[in-house]
Amino acid sequence: AAVNRVDKVLYIQKIQKLKDKESKNAEIALICGNIREAENILLQSGFILRAISLNLELFRWERALELALKYDKNNNFVELVHAFRHRYLERVGKKETVPAFRQLSNDTEFSEWSVYQERLDTAYEHRVVTQSKSTSKK
Numbered sequence: 001a002a003v004n005r006v007d008k009v010l011y012i013q014k015i016q017k018l019k020d021k022e023s024k025n026a027e028i029a030l031i032c033g034n035i036r037e038a039e040n041i042l043l044q045s046g047f048i049l050r051a052i053s054l055n056l057e058l059f060r061w062e063r064a065l066e067l068a069l070k071y072d073k074n075n076n077f078v079e080l081v082h083a084f085r086h087r088y089l090e091r092v093g094k095k096e097t098v099p100a101f102r103q104l105s106n107d108t109e110f111s112e113w114s115v116y117q118e119r120l121d122t123a124y125e126h127r128v129v130t131q132s133k134s135t136s137k138k
Contacts (some may be wrong), residue, residue, distance in 0.1 A: 023047060023124050030054065043067075050123040052077055056084050065100050071128065080119060083110045 008031065015027045022045035027037040035058065042051035048071045055064035061081070068077035082104050089096060096102050110116075121127075 018124060020045070020124070023050070026050070045134055046127040047124060048128045049119065049126050050075065051122045052081060053123045056081065056120075059083050059088075061088075062098060078104070079108070079110070080116055083113075083116050084107060085111070086110065 002008075003088055011046040015024055015031070018024050018027065020050055022041055025049070026038045029035075029041060035054070039051050039054060041101070042048070042054065048067065052067050055067065064081045064084075065078070068081045072078050077100075082101070085096075085098075086108075095128050
C-alpha cells in the first residue's frame with residue numbers, strides 16, 4: 001500500500017526496534033495523539049527520562065520540570081530540563097517568564113550540549129524501578 005506519510009512510516013520502524021512492550025505501547029499511544037496515556041505508560045514502566053524527553057519534545061516545559069523534580073535524586077534531570085529550556089529561550093531570543101524556571105539559578109554552567117543530547121538519545125536504556133511497579137508476571 002502506498003503511504004503518503006513517510007515520517008509516520010519511519011517512526012513506526014523506530015517503534016518496532018524497541019525492546020520492551022511498554023516502550024512500544026507508549027510510542028504507539030504517542031503516535032495516536034494520546035500524550036497523557038503515553039506519559040503514564042512511560043512513568044509506570046520506569047522510563048522516567050523518556051517521559052521527561054517526551055515533554056521537552058512537545059515544549060511542555062513546566063511538566064518536564066515537574067517530572068524532573070519529582071523523580072530526580074541527583075538533580076541530573078533538573079539540569080537537563082533547565083539546559084533545554086535555556087537553549088530554547090536563547091534560540092528564540094526571549095527571557096524566562098515561567099516562575100518555576102526563574103527560581104532555578106541563572107548562574108548555572110551547563111555541560112557540553114552533546115552530553116544532554118546523548119542522554120535523551122539513550123532514554124530507553126535508563127529504566128528506574130518505581131515503587132508502584134508490580135513484581136514481574138509469569
